[in-house]
Amino acid sequence: MKKCTKCGATPVIIHRKASGQILCKECFIESITDKVLKGIRRNKLIEKGDKVAVALSGGKDSVMVLDILNSLYERNIIDLFAITIDEGIEGYREHGVEIAVKNANKLGLDHRIASIKDYFGKTLDEIMTDDCREHGACTYCGVFRRWIINKIAREEGATKIATGHNLDDETQAILMNYLEGNIDNLTRIGAKSEPKSDKFTVKIKPLREIPEKEVALYAIARELDVHFDECPYSRESFRGEVGRFIKELSVNHPTIMFSTLKGFDKIKPAIKKEFSGKKVKIGMCINCGEPASHELCRACLFSKKINNEE
Ligand code: SF4
Ligand code: ZN
Numbered sequence: 001m002k003k004c005t006k007c008g009a010t011p012v013i014i015h016r017k018a019s020g021q022i023l024c025k026e027c028f029i030e031s032i033t034d035k036v037l038k039g040i041r042r043n044k045l046i047e048k049g050d051k052v053a054v055a056l057s058g059g060k061d062s063v064m065v066l067d068i069l070n071s072l073y074e075r076n077i078i079d080l081f082a083i084t085i086d087e088g089i090e091g092y093r094e095h096g097v098e099i100a101v102k103n104a105n106k107l108g109l110d111h112r113i114a115s116i117k118d119y120f121g122k123t124l125d126e127i128m129t130d131d132c133r134e135h136g137a138c139t140y141c142g143v144f145r146r147w148i149i150n151k152i153a154r155e156e157g158a159t160k161i162a163t164g165h166n167l168d169d170e171t172q173a174i175l176m177n178y179l180e181g182n183i184d185n186l187t188r189i190g191a192k193s194e195p196k197s198d199k200f201t202v203k204i205k206p207l208r209e210i211p212e213k214e215v216a217l218y219a220i221a222r223e224l225d226v227h228f229d230e231c232p233y234s235r236e237s238f239r240g241e242v243g244r245f246i247k248e249l250s251v252n253h254p255t256i257m258f259s260t261l262k263g264f265d266k267i268k269p270a271i272k273k274e275f276s277g278k279k280v281k282i283g284m285c286i287n288c289g290e291p292a293s294h295e296l297c298r299a300c301l302f303s304k305k306i307n308n309e310e
Contacts, residue, residue, distance in 0.1 A: 002015070002022050003022070004022060004023050004024035004027050005020075005021050005022045006021075006023060006024075006027040006031075007024060007026070007027055009024040009026070009027075010024065013028055013221060014028050014214070014217060017254040018254045018255045018258065025221050028217065028218075028221060029218065029221050029222060032210060032214060032218050033068060033071070035209065035210065036068050036206050036207065036210065037068070039191070039209055040206055043191040043204075044192070045160070045191060045205075045206060046072065046078060046160060046204065048077050049078070050078045050079070050159045050160050051078070051079040051080075051081075051156070051157055051158050051159050051160070052078050052079070052080050052081075052158065052159070052160045052161075052162050053081055053082070053083050053149070053152070053153045053158035053161045053162070053201070054066045054069060054080065054081070054082045054083070054161075054163075055082075055084075055085075055145075055149050055161060055162070055163045056082040056083065056084050056103065056104065057084065057085075057096050057164070058084070058095070058096035058099035058100040058103070058226065058227050059096065059226060059227060059228075060164075060215050060216055060219040060224070060226040060228065061164025061165070061166055061169075061207060061212075062163070062164035063099070063100075063103050063164075063219065063224050063225070063226045064164065064207065064215055064218055064219055064222075064224065065162050065163070065164050065206055066082060066104075066107070066109075067222060067224060068206065069162060069206070070107050070109075073109075080109055081104075081109050081110035081111065081112070081156065081158075082100065082104045082109055082111045083112045083113075083114070083148075083149050083152050083153065084097055084100040084101075084111065084113045084114075085114055085115070085116065085144075085148055085149065086114070086115040086116070086117075087115075087116050087123070087141050087144075087145065088115060088116055088117050088122070088123020088124045088125055089123075089124050089125060089231060089232065089233070090123075090125055091232070092229055092231055092232055096227050096229075097113060099225055099226060099227050100113075101113070102225050103224075103225055106225075110156075112152050112156065114148050114152060116141075116145070116148070119144070119147075119148055120144055120299070120302075120303045120306070120307075121303065121306070121307050122307070124141055124144075124233075127140050127306050128140075130306065133306070134305065135302075136233075136236060137233035138234075138236075138237045138239070140302060140306075143298050143299050144299055144302070144303075146299075147290060147297070147298075147299035149161060150199075150200060150201060150290070151290065153201040154199065154201060158201055159201065159202070160201065160202050160203070160204050161202070161203045161204070162203075162204050162205075162206055163203060163204070163205055164215075165205040165207060166207045166208070166211065166212045166215050167208065167209055167210055167211045167212065167257050167258070167261060168211060168243060168246070168247075168257065170189070170208050170261055171246055171257045171260045172239050172246065173185075173189055173239075174186070174189060174261070174264045175242050175245075175246065176239055176242045177189070179242070180238075183271065184276075186268075186271055186275075187268070187271055187275055187276045189264070189268070190265075190268065191204065191205050191208050192204050192205075196280070196282045197282040197291035199290065199291045200291055208261075209258075209261065211257060216228070285297035285300055287300040
């Protein structure tokens with residue numbers, strides 16, 4: 001029987017092909033927690049006294065972020081609360097919201113829940129049944145979700161917004177933007193956002209170096225209450241296609257995601273220096289007052305179109 005390479009215990013729950021490490025449950029949990037907390041320190045994601053809003057969907061990634069950041073909250077290093085967005089995706093989101101509520105309650109944290117319909121008049125499902133829509137589900141979802149989370153975070157005095165992006169998400173973003181030639185987006189990928197307006201709260205990604213598989217294993221090992229359902233719209237997206245491609249490559253090349261991320265982080269300063277020359281002036285949306293680079297912010301522009309207000 002295989003033994004844990006750290007403490008010699010059995011049974012083991014993971015064999016990391018990339019490093020050769022074999023770990024029992026306790027050593028696995030410890031190794032992940034250490035890695036996340038070290039990443040937070042190295043990248044200066046959080047400072048003492050921060051008020052962190054976790055964008056909590058109820059999925060394994062955001063519940064794991066909440067679980068780890070709660071250890072900093074319990075030690076009085078940070079203040080912590082959760083924000084959940086109900087996009088209005090029938091048969092999928094209700095369960096996520098329910099689980100998010102359970103997790104926030106279990107830890108005794110404040111929790112704000114807001115829906116796209118309340119702010120923008122329609123659920124994501126309603127937007128997607130309109131034949132005149134101009135974009136895919138993830139574009140509307142992302143724009144509206146970011147707008148609401150940023151607004152609530154500011155209302156609550158949050159100094160950071162923590163999201164559950166993991167290593168798979170991050171390598172997908174790198175490859176996707178590279179393949180589409182979105183160099184401007186590439187300059188913004190990183191562990192911590194650099195907002196162009198002080199009305200945008202800094203966003204951090206504590207799980208950026210943790211592979212999705214290990215996030216799932218952490219959730220199981222810690223017996224966290226999470227939902228593993230997949231959003232019905234995720235398969236349609238280009239991100240989904242790129243994700244499947246990277247997963248296939250990872251079978252024979254287990255370190256490919258780490259090397260993509262590490263390589264990108266090395267060349268990013270050069271990309272930034274070369275390509276972030278065009279300074280976009282950030283003003284205020286004439287409709288909602290949120291930061292915008294045109295008269296209307298993207299959320300208001302979309303909102304007017306989906307509600308036929310143009
Ligand atoms: Fe929204 Fe797309 Fe994610 Fe579904 S997969 S929750 S539509 S961003
Ligand atoms: Zn606006």
